[in-house]
Amino acid sequence: MIAKVMVENDLNDTISSLTTSHDIEGHKPKHCLVIKAGQYSDKGVKTANEDAIGIRIPSGLMLTTKGVVAAISDGVSTAEAGAAASAISISNFLADYYSTPDLWSVQKSSTQVLTALNRWLYGLGQDYRDARRGYVCTLSALVFKSRHMHLFHVGDSRVYRYRNGTLDKLSQDHTSIVGNNQRYLARALGLDVNVEVDYRMLALEEGDLYLLTTDGVHDVVTDFEVEQKLALFSQTQQSSRSSKHSTDEKCDRFCHELVDSALNSGSQDNVSCQLLCIDSLPEQTIDEVYQHLSRLPFPPPLSVGMKLDGYTVVDVLHQSERSQVYLVSNQQDDLLCMKTPSVNYLDDAAYIERFLLESWIGKRINSPYVVSIAERDKQKSALYYLTEYLDGQLLSQWIKHNPTPDIQEVLALLKQLEIGVRAFHRKETLHQDLKPDNLILTKDGQLKIIDFGSCFIKGIAEISSPLERDQLLGTADYSAPESILGYQVTQSTDLYSIAVIAFEMLTGQLPFNGKQQACKSKLDFVRLEYIPSYQINPLIPIWMDDALKKALSVTPQQRQADCSEWLFEMTEPVNTWQRSMAKPALIERNPLLFWRSLSVFLGLAVVLLALF
Template identity: 35%
Template sequence: MPLAVSTAFATNPGVRDRNEDFVGLVTPSGLDLSTKGLIAAVADGVSGNEGGREASEYSVRGLLADYYATPETWAVTQSLERVITAINSWIQKQGSIRRELAGMASTLTALVLRGNYYYFSHVGDTRLYLLRDKVFTKLTSDHVWDRPEMQHVLTRAVGLDTQITIDHGMGRIMLGDVFLLLSDGVWSSMSEYDISFYLSDFSENKQNSEQTVNELIKNALENGSKDNLTALVLKVDALPEEDLRDALSSSKLLPLPPLLRVGQVLDGLEVDEILHQSMATVVYRVHDLKANRKLVLKTLNPDRQKDVEELAAFAHEEWVASRAIARFFPEVVQAQEKNYSYYLTTWHDGATFEQRIGVGEHFLVSDMISYAEQLVRAIGALHRRSILHRDIKPANIHLGSDGQLRILDFGIAQTGMEGGEVSISSRAGTPSYLAPEQFDGESASPKTDLYAVGVNLYYILTRHYPYGEVEPFQKPRFSDPVSPTRYRPEIPAWFENILLKAVSRDPQNRFETAEEMLIAIERGASHPIVKPSATPIIERDALTIWRLIAISSLAINFLAIYLFIVSR
């Protein structure tokens, strides 16, 4: 079954003589629906000049037409970025050569629904909302000055500047989702509660799509809106069969690059250094010749071209990495000319903790406490995005020359949005950093990530593991962790307690969340947590204890028999 939606839109000049809003929607069928999806857009021309209406109309018409003309090998966000950037240049040029259009600009919010995922691109203060399971969410951020008296002044718009910065987002579509695009003439005159009320009626089939958009505009007018008003609504009625097609589309259609040497150029990217090469992947530091900046390029070895599982895992990795947006992670960068399957991230000067340990670098306890806070904040940022990293280790923790800690490598990460399409073993990861329960086949969880955080901090400080090093395919036995002060007596008691709690054998005794662990670090010695109590010997190794009891019992019995025989 293909993607199916119910949709409608309405636009009204309101109390003004001229409507500078523009709205458009394309709902293709067949191959275009599968490869490109449907696209909807709302634009609001900047008032105060003759070009507002022209800018909004051209932005929407140009986007809806040119999006379907972009190559099928391009990712959705890449297509939107390239088209909107071209539209921005055209509007800028018109404003410079036609005096009456000087300063012409427009906001623009576009939504693409393709397969099981939605994508949006946004500039300005038009808005995109999502109603899912009665939860109403604003997906876009207004690009306006944050001062109260300046909140009507745009900081970004199509045509406002020669360079344009576009917000992009994506997520999984769920059956029954309702998306709403609004111009500020509607949302500025209504509360989010009232907007969600009309969407709820539409979601529950109490009114149809046309009634919904007309009621929204009518209500905004009754509330005294002084601007043009536009509303566009879409409800997901049917979804195609679940797969990773959207994430895999580029990987399926594009070949893997050949192994590259330093100095070679691929898609305008010159190889500066081979950073890492394994059986499956290759990582290069490259120089973007056009943008004149250093980037990191990651791809698969060319012999993996026909390995469907590897391609799926790599596409999944890129998708997860693109969702990890915070200062704690390298940022995924869209390639300008992409003819091969790879992805790019920002380059940051510095070294991983594994590299630093390898050259004998010593870390002060005070510095490690600061790094611990950054590391826990980074893990918390991932967990808030429903991402489990699953391979936190010194090789994947980068400390930049700027003092910023960053998490690398999402090769085996899991996310709650993946729907199980990519199967990852419960024991995937580096054995010495896996939580005890994972060796028993239990699934990864936030607590297993936090356990790995504790092991990393322990190891970087002491060069030892709390339970000893674990070899691949070994089934380790866990007792109580060795106190880190055995190796580093200067570790304060409060921080030792945090480390021991983080690496507790029993997940029930660990930190529940990254936020809980962060609070413990921030409070430090002023409010120290209680030192975890030692596990009773009967709980640590019950089998051995019972064996000893049985052996002792047999020995006593034999001794009694012997004494009985001798006494006779």
């Protein structure tokens, strides 16, 4: 199966400085990801070609958020549906990967697609008595995003990298030798309901050559021969800077010649290969990024009655050092909220980038418990974004007005919060600033998350930028220790913040007597004394406090696995005897007491050794 390179014109949108594929006039800048590619496949001496190959090189926003994908697959010769399996694998992987959310990381997107693809092939193969005779194939896929290459591999196809005169085999053959040196695939797509796929992430360098081959090629053409051919190709590339089309043709010609070499060497299998050349990598200076970000001017501070792009300011809802939020009405008298950046950060590129990301994230988080972004068809004259207007009160106000709340009412609100946060986590996005002031309770009793200013997006974090982005975000009283200390953040980080909110809703007080704000080191957090919530509010069950205390652990690994598990522990009573049998060790219950006791014991041991 011969598939030519696919180049697509995707939506030309911008994600602030992240969109390195277009400058302010809409033309391609000097520094962006440019990959020259070629591929070729032949049935060889066989009657049919069971190999499948495909490359997709998008443009615009898709090139930035998803990258370039190359994939090669070899249908297992002993499988009756091997050719169909390889064709399905390539076409579906190329299509489905680009259909995954932009917020997802490359690993998450590809793993989800491969898991679904494997189970589909396995299901199709159930019509055969032996799974090995069904829809079984190998798959090697490369995703080039920003300045990194992500490799996904299962089976005995191969991936090579040629860099600075050296050839490296990046993949490992998943084969087993049985009997008279007969090789069998130990891993492949469609072979079992579950599949283990190798994953690697490597940094790219300009001039890198990546070669993907099926076993019909590398079984007869030695690595030494491949290295010599790639060395010659690399020399011709460096000596002449040709146009894109001529370079792609050179890649095609190289693949054709390599396939011919395999056939001339006596290959008895289908023969396929792909070659990708890293021509340039995205790189921008801060001045270039700022020029791109500052296309739209900052609006001036607005007051009631003023108009901007047809929106009339009805009220000033919020003003701070970082932003302003206005209640505005459009020409149809619909009420909306308008958020504008503060002129204090007019020359701060990192701040502008994060402000632009807020609306971009909001459009991709679809949940009834998250404020929705209002679309605007006409061109904006200034930098701002619109959201739906929520008529209600902040959760911080609700807490003040309900010093002794009904526990069931609190649990009902926490359930809504958990669903809203789960919508972020499903898109590999962490909110990082969950607090009562970022939650609105509408008059009909619906809780909504209203702020995206501190979000961490795994998919965006993979994109390189010259900007020095803020790492310490959020509010000290509600942020997890790992967030404040600059450690790696996970979904457990948001769980900690939810637990703080829950504690405050139930007791009217912050946990740890509100001393967390002063913590600057891990030792400071370890020294915090947890006061049980039922001592403040006697109506709180002990088992509910256990769930709160666990979620407020200094160490993320000691918290619940996710927010759903925590909510279950908050709502479902657990037998006290069961809890006593599962009582955690002293180091988990009171780390400070454990280490103090251990120090005393070791000190006594030293004294005794000195005496005797």
